[in-house]
Amino acid sequence: MSRSDLASERKTQIINATIECITRYGYSNFSMQDVARVADVSKGIIHYYFLxxxxxxxxxxxxxxxDIENLLHSxxxxxxxxxxxxxxxxMCSSIVQNKREYYRINMDFWTQIDQKEKVRQEVASHYAKFRNSIAIIIQHGITQGVFRKGEALQFASMIIAMIDGIxxxxxxxxxxxxxxxxxxxxxxxILSFLVIKK
Known part of the structure; x- marks a missing residue:
């Protein structure tokens, strides 16, 4: 195994251990030592890869x-x-059921947006990508005359709000x-609202 492959594998191992720790303890309630224990590596290894x-x-x-974006684009x-x-x-709904740890992580990050500007910016950036992905589909439907005219980004926000709320x-x-x-x-x-009745 090459050095870069080993580094990539180690990072993935640490990331997966962190996901498990967040799911188990919550964003604020785990330490780097917890991650090291779950990943079965030393704290020094974690600090080698992450500041x-x-x-x-x-x-x-x-x-x-x-991961979520890749699933959506599949x-x-x-x-x-x-x-x-x-x-x-x-697909979004199945992520909640089948990868619930991802959604719980997102919820934990939401709790940090008032305290950490960097987290707020990251969460906002990911929501913007999510909105844009859905808006592209909606705009395509508007252009084809399948969906009602309107602001595609606003419609996308409504859909995301419904998914998140449920x-x-x-x-x-x-x-x-x-x-x-x-x-x-x-x-x-959603489809009843968007699709033009013929």
Whole structure:
């Protein structure tokens, strides 16, 4: 294994251990020693790759957000805007169910945006990418005459708000509603609002 491969593998090992620590203890309640223990490396190894806890946390946020973006773009092959938007809604919803640690990490980062400007900027940047990805699909639908005219970014924000709101309620109390059913109803409401009736 080359030195760069080993470095990449070590970083990934540390990032995954940090994700586990955030999920287990919360953003503010774990130490670099906890990460070292979970990753089965020394604290010195962690500090070799990451300047400090904040540097590690920014890398984790970027890793989680990139993973989510890659999942969202994996369904981009279909050119029909209705199908693509529906796929995005279901993909986002499946992330909440199947990669709940990612969503919990995002929630932990939300709690830091008032105290840490860098975190606020990173979270805002990732939301901007998310909004833009959805807005591109919506704008494509508007251009094709499939979706109603309007501000695509605003429509994208509404969709994200619905996804986040449902996810938060479900993560706090999984018994409050049938998750798949509410996602289906939300998808129908979004499409009913956007799709032009012919």
């Amino acid at each position: 400090n806890k904040e540097d590690l946390m920014m890398t984790v946020l970027d890793h989680v957000s990139s 369904g981009d092959l279909n050119s029909d805007p209705i199908t693509r938007l529906s796929n995005v809604i279901w 996810a938060l309620q479900w993560l706090f109390d999984e018994g409050v509603f049938n998750y798949d059913e509410i996602v289906k109803n939300s998808e129908e409401a």
